[in-house]
Amino acid sequence: MFREKIKVLDCTIRDGGLMNNHKFDLRFVREVYKAISEAGIDYMEMGYKNSKRLFAPKEFGKWKFCDDADIREVIKGIKSKTKISVMVDVDRVDIEDVLPKKDSPVDMIRVATYVKDVDKAIFLANHFSDKGYETTINIMAISRALDNELNEALEQLEKECKAKVVYIVDSFGSLYQETIEFLIKKAKSILKSKEVGMHAHNNQQLAFSNTIEAIIHDANYVDCSIYGLGRGAGNCPTELMLGFLKNPKFDIRPILDVISTEFIPLQKEIEWGYFIPYAITGILDEHPRSAIALRDSDKKENYREFYEGLVGEGED
Amino acid sequence: MFREKIKVLDCTIRDGGLMNNHKFDLRFVREVYKAISEAGIDYMEMGYKNSKRLFAPKEFGKWKFCDDADIREVIKGIKSKTKISVMVDVDRVDIEDVLPKKDSPVDMIRVATYVKDVDKAIFLANHFSDKGYETTINIMAISRALDNELNEALEQLEKECKAKVVYIVDSFGSLYQETIEFLIKKAKSILKSKEVGMHAHNNQQLAFSNTIEAIIHDANYVDCSIYGLGRGAGNCPTELMLGFLKNPKFDIRPILDVISTEFIPLQKEIEWGYFIPYAITGILDEHPRSAIALRDSDKKENYREFYEGLVGEGED
Numbered sequence: 001m002f003r004e005k006i007k008v009l010d011c012t013i014r015d016g017g018l019m020n021n022h023k024f025d026l027r028f029v030r031e032v033y034k035a036i037s038e039a040g041i042d043y044m045e046m047g048y049k050n051s052k053r054l055f056a057p058k059e060f061g062k063w064k065f066c067d068d069a070d071i072r073e074v075i076k077g078i079k080s081k082t083k084i085s086v087m088v089d090v091d092r093v094d095i096e097d098v099l100p101k102k103d104s105p106v107d108m109i110r111v112a113t114y115v116k117d118v119d120k121a122i123f124l125a126n127h128f129s130d131k132g133y134e135t136t137i138n139i140m141a142i143s144r145a146l147d148n149e150l151n152e153a154l155e156q157l158e159k160e161c162k163a164k165v166v167y168i169v170d171s172f173g174s175l176y177q178e179t180i181e182f183l184i185k186k187a188k189s190i191l192k193s194k195e196v197g198m199h200a201h202n203n204q205q206l207a208f209s210n211t212i213e214a215i216i217h218d219a220n221y222v223d224c225s226i227y228g229l230g231r232g233a234g235n236c237p238t239e240l241m242l243g244f245l246k247n248p249k250f251d252i253r254p255i256l257d258v259i260s261t262e263f264i265p266l267q268k269e270i271e272w273g274y275f276i277p278y279a280i281t282g283i284l285d286e287h288p289r290s291a292i293a294l295r296d297s298d299k300k301e302n303y304r305e306f307y308e309g310l311v312g313e314g315e316d
Numbered sequence: 317m318f319r320e321k322i323k324v325l326d327c328t329i330r331d332g333g334l335m336n337n338h339k340f341d342l343r344f345v346r347e348v349y350k351a352i353s354e355a356g357i358d359y360m361e362m363g364y365k366n367s368k369r370l371f372a373p374k375e376f377g378k379w380k381f382c383d384d385a386d387i388r389e390v391i392k393g394i395k396s397k398t399k400i401s402v403m404v405d406v407d408r409v410d411i412e413d414v415l416p417k418k419d420s421p422v423d424m425i426r427v428a429t430y431v432k433d434v435d436k437a438i439f440l441a442n443h444f445s446d447k448g449y450e451t452t453i454n455i456m457a458i459s460r461a462l463d464n465e466l467n468e469a470l471e472q473l474e475k476e477c478k479a480k481v482v483y484i485v486d487s488f489g490s491l492y493q494e495t496i497e498f499l500i501k502k503a504k505s506i507l508k509s510k511e512v513g514m515h516a517h518n519n520q521q522l523a524f525s526n527t528i529e530a531i532i533h534d535a536n537y538v539d540c541s542i543y544g545l546g547r548g549a550g551n552c553p554t555e556l557m558l559g560f561l562k563n564p565k566f567d568i569r570p571i572l573d574v575i576s577t578e579f580i581p582l583q584k585e586i587e588w589g590y591f592i593p594y595a596i597t598g599i600l601d602e603h604p605r606s607a608i609a610l611r612d613s614d615k616k617e618n619y620r621e622f623y624e625g626l627v628g629e630g631e632d
Binding site for chain 1: 492493494518520521522523524525526528529532543553555556559560568569572573575576580589590592595596598599617618619620623624
C-alpha cells in the first residue's frame with residue numbers, strides 16, 4: 001500500500017521561525033527533535049544558514065544562522081534516525097561558513113530561490129553538493145512564475161544542477177489542486193533524473209490536500225510542520241500527513257504528545273493558522289506580509305477594509 | 317470560466333446549530349441571512365424540521381424545528397434572492413407539520429439518510445416533492461457505506477425518487493480526494509437524471525479541497541458554512557468557496573463583514589474548527605461525538621490517550 005520512496009521533511013522550526021525571528025529556545029527545539037525522531041520522520045529542518053554580516057545575531061534567534069555547534073546541542077543524547085536539514089537563501093549565505101559534510105551535523109542543505117535566481121541557486125547547490133551534502137532546490141512563489149521561464153529553469157536544473165530534489169513551493173497558499181497537478185506533472189516530465197517535492201502553505205486550508213495531490217502525481221518529497229506551525233497560515237500539518245501515509249515506520253503518537261505539551265502553550269505566544277487575512281492573501285495570490293502586519297495591528301479583524309485595500313490597488 | 321449550474325448552499329445555521337442545540341437568537345440569524353443574501357448565495361439552510369413529539373421545544377432553539385412563522389421573522393424586510401432550505405431526518409419528522417409549498421416560506425427540503433434507510437428517505441422526498449418543494453437526498457456517513465449497498469441505493473434513487481439532487485455526505489471528515497473522485501463519478505454515472513452534491517466536514521482540513529474535487533467531477537450542488545461553522549471541525553468555509561468560484565453574481569465582502577462582526581465574537585461561546593481530537597476521529601473514520609465530548613471535558617488536550625482509546629478498542 002505505501003510508497004517507500006516518499007520522504008517526509010518536518011520544517012516546523014524553520015518555517016515557524018519566520019513568526020518569532022527564530023527565537024525558539026533550546027529546550028523547545030530538543031522536544032520537537034525528540035518527537036520527530038520518535039515519529040520516524042525522515043528529515044527535520046532547523047532553520048536558515050544566514051550570513052552574520054547581513055543579519056545581526058543579537059536581533060535574531062539561533063535558528064536564523066544554524067551554527068553547527070547549536071545543532072549539536074539540539075541532537076545531543078537523543079536517539080534518532082532523522083536527518084538534519086538547513087535552508088539557505090540565494091544572496092544571504094556565506095558559503096565559507098559551511099564546512100565539509102564530514103565535519104558537520106547537517107545532512108541536507110536546501111536552496112530557496114525564485115525562478116529568476118535559478119543560476120545563483122544552481123551554483124549554491126552544486127557547491128554544497130561538492131562539499132558532500134544532500135541538496136535540493138526549492139522554487140518559491142511558484143504561483144507567480146511565468147510558464148516559459150519556469151520551463152527554462154526546470155530544464156536548466158535538470159542539466160546543470162547536482163541537487164537530487166526540486167521542490168514546488170506555493171509560498172502564497174494560492175494554488176488549487178488542478179494547478180498542483182499541472183505543476184507536478186510538468187516538473188516530473190522535465191526533471192527525469194530528480195525527485196520532485198512539495199511545500200505548501202495553508203492560507204486556504206489547502207496545504208494538506210495539495211500535498212496529497214502532489215503525492216498522487218509522484219512527488220516523493222513532502223514538507224510538513226507540527227500543528228501546521230509556519231509563516232502566517234502555516235503549512236501542511238505533520239499529524240495529518242502521518243495519518244495519511246501508510247508507511248509502518250511512522251508513528252503519529254509522539255507528534256500528538258508534543259502538540260499537547262508544547263504547541264498548545266505556544267499558541268499563547270505566537271499566532272498562526274487559519275485567519276481571514278491569510279485566506280484573503282491566498283485567494284488574491286499575494287505575499288502574506290500585509291496580512292501578518294494586519295494581525296499585529298489594532299485592525300486585525302477589519303477584513304473588508306483589508307480586502308478592499310488589496311483588490312483596490314489595481315495594476316496596469 | 318464559471319459553471320452556471322453550480323449552486324451554493326450555506327448551512328451555517330443548520331450545521332452550526334448542532335454545536336449549541338440550535339440556540340441562535342433571531343438577530344444573529346437575520347445577520348447571517350442578510351450576509352448570505354448580499355453575497356448572492358443560492359440557498360440558506362436554517363435548521364431541522366424535527367417532530368415536537370420527539371424533542372421538547374423548551375430544551376432546544378427554534379432552528380431544531382424551523383416553524384414557518386420563525387423563518388418569516390428571519391427574512392422579514394430583507395431583500396433577497398436566496399432560497400430557504402430546511403433539513404429533515406428520517407424517522408424524526410411529522411410530515412403533517414409541513415404545509416404545501418404555496419403556504420410556506422421554505423423552498424427546499426433536504427432529506428438526510430443513511431444508505432440503509434433509503435426507502436424511508438425516498439418516501440419523504442417524494443411526499444415533499446408532491447407538496448411542491450424542491451427536494452434532495454443527503455446520504456450521510458458515506459465513508460461507511462458498503463459499495464454494493466451504495467450502488468443499489470443510488471439505482472433506487474434514480475428510478476424511484478423525485479428529488480432532483482443527491483448529496484454525498486462525508487460526515488466524519490475522513491475521505492481523501494481520491495475517494496471523493498471515486499464516489500462522485502459513481503454517483504454521476506448512476507444518477508443520470510439528477511444533480512450530485514457534496515457536503516464535506518473539515519476534520520482533516522479537507523472540506524474545501526474535497527468540495528473542489530467534487531466540482532471537478534461535475535457535482536453542481538455544494539454546501540458550505542461561514543467561517544466553517546459546523547459540527548466539530550465544521551464544514552467547507554463559505555468565504556473560501558466564494559473566493560474559488562468565478563460566477564460574477566457572488567460577492568465575498570458581506571461574508572467577510574459578518575465574520576468580523578458576528579463570528580469572531582461567537583468563537584468565545586462555541587468552539588469549532590481544527591482541533592486535534594477532530595483530526596483523530598477523521599483519520600480513524602469515526603463519528604466526532606467522542607471528540608466533541610473530549611473537548612467539553614478537563615482532558616481536552618490529552619490527545620494520545622484519546623487516540624489510544626479509539627485505536628485500542630479493536631473490532632472483531
